[in-house]
Amino acid sequence: MYRRNILVRFVANLAKKFRAWQEVWILPWWGSGGLASAPLWALDTLVLLVKLFSSCTVAAFRMLVPPALSNLHGETVLITGAGHGIGRELAIQLAELGATVICWDKDQRRNNAVVNEIRKKDGECYGFTIDVTAQDQVASLASRMRRQLSDVTMVISNAGLLTCAPITHLRPEGVMKIIEVNLLAHFWVIQAFLPSMVDRRYGHIVAINSSAGLMPCADMIPYCAAKFGLRGLMDSITEELRLDTWTKNIKTTSVYLATVSTGLYPPPSHRFVSWYSEITAKEAASAIIEGIRKNQKCISVPPLMKTMIDIHNLMPYRLRIVFADFFNFGHRGWFCFC
Known part of the structure; x- marks a missing residue:
């Protein structure tokens, strides 16, 4: 975990230095048009891909190896x-x-x-x-x-x-x-x-x-x-x-x-x-x-409660209330239609 934090900080510092370098050297030379923003887009896309890959890797690792329970003694x-x-x-x-x-x-x-x-x-x-x-x-x-x-x-x-x-x-x-x-x-x-x-x-x-x-x-x-x-x-x-x-x-x-x-x-x-x-x-x-x-x-x-509710909330309003009424059978909504 400590090494991963060092890597994240290194990438973040590199991105900040690149942005500062771009403002000082690239923008005055190339102007503020689409060409000037190309290096920044390239770097942001690279950072996005690295973050996505690392997040998926960590998530997969945690599924295979559950995190250890922290010690609360002394807290x-x-x-x-x-x-x-x-x-x-x-x-x-x-x-x-x-x-x-x-x-x-x-x-x-x-x-x-x-x-x-x-x-x-x-x-x-x-x-x-x-x-x-x-x-x-x-x-x-x-x-x-x-x-x-x-x-x-x-x-x-x-x-x-x-x-x-x-x-x-x-x-x-x-x-x-x-x-x-x-x-x-x-x-x-x-x-x-x-x-x-x-x-x-x-x-x-x-x-x-x-x-x-x-x-x-x-x-x-x-x-x-x-x-x-x-x-x-x-x-x-x-x-x-x-x-x-x-x-x-x-x-x-x-x-x-x-x-x-x-x-x-x-x-x-x-x-x-x-x-x-x-x-x-x-x-x-x-x-x-x-x-x-x-x-x-x-x-x-x-x-699973929060996951099911989040999926339910993605549905259109009419579908949400139909499923809610089905789940809460017996309350007054079951006899209403939308």
């Missing part, structure tokens, strides 16, 4: 919404792997229960009661943690809230709360810890998303809007970090979950419930941690 992991559900299981399992876990939750009783459970197993864990939708609280606590504990090396932004109801039945304050918890809270947490990761050139940001961030769902409009926004947030951060050489070692992971038996989601009612109903929070946490240790950019639970 300092912050988990929001750690008092119950997936957050609780993530905290317990990460502590078992040797990570120092910091639990954030607004429910002090549940949060303290998780901290005590981890400490009984000789794990290192700290708990803080906080409302992650309050930007001032997040920034203040993050600053205090850096002074009193240590720098956080991994952030798992997990806090979520769901209300199922038609949009005409929702109060404005309810809509605002869903947006704050499922989108704005991720902004505040990432903003609080990303600068220190950039300074140290090391870190990992994980956002727990949902299948509602991949496709529309009736009676969940504010939740879907927030989750689509979270998807855009993580994709944009990934691109911003990729384009900055200084932040190459800061990783990002987006997690897309189907129904998990945490009490947050309504029970599944699709046609294939006998094949896939819902999984426990413990199983979901295990799959997430495995993906994090493999440094996956995207984790889908179940694995």
Whole structure:
């Protein structure tokens, strides 16, 4: 991996030097017409072919030789919404792997229960009661943690809230709360810890998303809007970090979950419930941690869900809703035609 990074940097530096040489020597001599752009097109095409070949080679190699699981011992992991559900299981399992876990939750009783459970197993864990939708609280606590504990090396932004109801039945304050918890809270947490990761050139940001961030769902409009926004947030951060050489070692992971038996989601009612109903929070946490240790950019639970939804979203609108109604047999859309 180190040698491959050196090769990529060498090619990039060569391309930059060629562009500078072209601006100084080629353009004044040949002018700014089509002839002057020919060398640049040739170089860009060569770089494109090299990147395509190397990407395909690496992908094929990883299919034959799965990546080794990274060691999380000694990492300092912050988990929001750690008092119950997936957050609780993530905290317990990460502590078992040797990570120092910091639990954030607004429910002090549940949060303290998780901290005590981890400490009984000789794990290192700290708990803080906080409302992650309050930007001032997040920034203040993050600053205090850096002074009193240590720098956080991994952030798992997990806090979520769901209300199922038609949009005409929702109060404005309810809509605002869903947006704050499922989108704005991720902004505040990432903003609080990303600068220190950039300074140290090391870190990992994980956002727990949902299948509602991949496709529309009736009676969940504010939740879907927030989750689509979270998807855009993580994709944009990934691109911003990729384009900055200084932040190459800061990783990002987006997690897309189907129904998990945490009490947050309504029970599944699709046609294939006998094949896939819902999984426990413990199983979901295990799959997430495995993906994090493999440094996956995207984790889908179940694995094929995101791929199937992406294929579905490529279809024309009428075909999309026909297949959606077939999959969700039993809801009111099955008796409608486009």
